[in-house]
Amino acid sequence: MELTPNSFAMSVDAGGILEPWTSKIERRLSDMAGMYADPDAERDAIAAGDAVVYEVYQHDMPNHAGELVVCTTLLYPGKVGDEFFMTKGHYHEIRERAEVYYGLSGEGQLVLAKDDGAAEAIPMRPGTVAYVAPCWAHRTVNTGSEPFVFLAVYHGDAGHDYGTIETEGFPLLVLERDGEVAVVSRQEAQ
């Protein structure tokens, strides 16, 4: 496998777009159907325009542990029922691959879960550097009224396992309750 031969610079523009990027992902509500806690609110939101929830701008790298993939995520503000807009969330396909998140603008929560049932949430704001330890699934949630933008760096061979979260969900939900941000267990929310 060929490694990236030369060092180079990237930059993040005022809108949170990584330059130069080589691949872009855009996810709408319908791309993550079944992930929000309130199925009726989710169905109505999809019917009401199927908003873009987030975009990822990534500089792809060879699929090798020695490489580092860099990307930015622009997670838009919004709610489905009382649940804030969020990413799908995933484990890395190679579970033992850590990741670093760096908050650039807006605010949110980084929700983390492990397959032994452990879960926690780290508040993210501009300047927050969050370390996602190996073996933790991770999802971000926009709890503010502006786009929540962050940079992520992870190993080139990490890969993404979305299926486990699609089946099992996260133990923690991030909701608006009485005008405040509330991180609650899924059982408590039901």
Ligand code: 6PG
């Ligand atoms: C990654 C990062 C991050 C993440 C995006 C979108 O491993 O690539 O954790 O870039 O992919 O924030 O979230 P989802 O991949 O869960 O849709």
Ligand code: NI
């Ligand atoms: Ni990741």
